[in-house]
Amino acid sequence: MPSEIEQRDHRETEQVEPQRVWFFRGLRAMVSIPALILTAAFVGYAGMARASGLSLGETLLMSGLVWALPSVVVLTGAITSGLGMIPAAIAVTLASVRLMPMTMALIPVVKDGKKSNKLLLLFASHFVAVTAWVYAMRNLPEMPRHGRLAFFVGFGFGLSSVVTMITGIAYVMVEKMPPLLSASLFILTPIYFLCSLWSAARFNADKTSMVAGLVLGPIFHIYEPELGLLWTGILGGSLAYVATRLAERRFR
Amino acid sequence: MTDQWWWNYAMILVAGWIATDIWRWIGVFAGGKLREDGELLIWVRCVATALVAGVIARLILFPSGALAEMPMWLRAASAIIGFAVFSITGQKVVYGVLSGVIVLIAGWFLIGGV
Structure with missing residues (x-):
């Protein structure tokens, strides 16, 4: 190195x-x-x-x-x-x-x-x-x-x-x-x-993802203790991404 | 598991080091193909942020160790007030963290914990 x-x-x-x-x-x-x-x-x-x-x-x-x-x-x-x-x-x-x-x-x-x-x-x-x-x-x-x-x-x-x-x-x-x-x-x-x-968090998408993760994390943990985190990330992150993109299009 | 002295070390190497660094290594190879200004990168950031947020919620609501002995409402109040203080002090992380800890300690004495 x-x-x-x-x-x-x-x-x-x-x-x-x-x-x-x-x-x-x-x-x-x-x-x-x-x-x-x-x-x-x-x-x-x-x-x-x-x-x-x-x-x-x-x-x-x-x-x-x-x-x-x-x-x-x-x-x-x-x-x-x-x-x-x-x-x-x-x-x-x-x-x-x-x-x-x-x-x-x-x-x-x-x-x-x-x-x-x-x-x-x-x-x-x-x-x-x-x-x-x-x-x-x-x-x-x-x-x-x-x-x-x-x-x-x-x-x-x-x-x-x-x-x-x-x-x-x-x-x-x-x-x-x-x-x-x-x-x-x-x-x-x-x-x-x-x-x-x-x-x-630099963008709205980051902040929305954070809120989604905070809400979905405990919910998924109760129903799916093992894979719950994975779903929180994929689902929460994707939802936040799509929601922010749609909102940006509407208000532009 | 076994009484061998090296067993815990083997656990740390395999179930600790490999199990965590494997994700970082995959991240290096997968991230090498991403453009810094690309849409895909924004989505990846969203997934990473949601994952960390999920970990945060878990650490507060379903903790392990001594924190588990504090009531759930007290842990939640500590985090919420800590974040509120962080927000109104112009995002000073240290004030947020300190006030969260103070709420936890004060709450513990208020409910007569020893």
Whole structure:
């Protein structure tokens, strides 16, 4: 990966800042309020992991490798309840479907035409989770194309490393978390997602989709706990897309 | 499942890492064909947004862990008031989140929870 970046530096003109400048800009941008909220949410998870009997190593590996808090929570529940590997994998897979359209929507924004290395894109995609995604969808379009991918990798890599480390520290330091503190840290995630997703919504279609997902999510969950999320996304998203398009045509 | 020390690690690798990153990898290949200004991309964004919103609703209404012990109305009130504060403070996420947490804690003491 570094050699690829260096090669590109030599190819491009001097006015273009080197990739590592953009990488460090991404690292620096990571120091932010959303990162703080996400960290607090993961501290809450550390308490849950310890209460569930996961070891420190397991907690760290799970945070770093899965890197999407709702999926981490689903997997923890699956391991604690002694679910077999196949059912657990199915549960986590279904809970993580959102990562595919999220990554799909991010790629055209983050890549630099045909120049972007596929392997680097695959590596960068690991950092797709709500926090980094929302930040990227909001801020990358204002940056020059050549810097976007390096910036995103810096942001995502920095965020996941720091948050995973702090999760480990919290695991060691907090022997038993009071239930009220634990509950407070757990409500952080949904409220934070709610606010940041809304602020990332650029078009009416995004906002309508959000409302559709909020309404359909619980309904589908009751009738179809496993596939419910998938239907929420496909149906809610399509309904919102069509409704917004029709409304735009009428008021034009 | 088994008492082998490595079992949980195998679970994390297969049912955790592969099960989540597979979607991201598929997303990379499928997203590479999308145009940034295309209609298809707008639809994909809609689906992604609705999915995340579905996750949000689930985390509030059907939570796991300590949050499940809080009454449903309190969790919902916390989210709604948090979002309202976020909206009236000119979309400051931190105020929304903080007020949501304060509502949860205050509500818990009001109903005499320990």
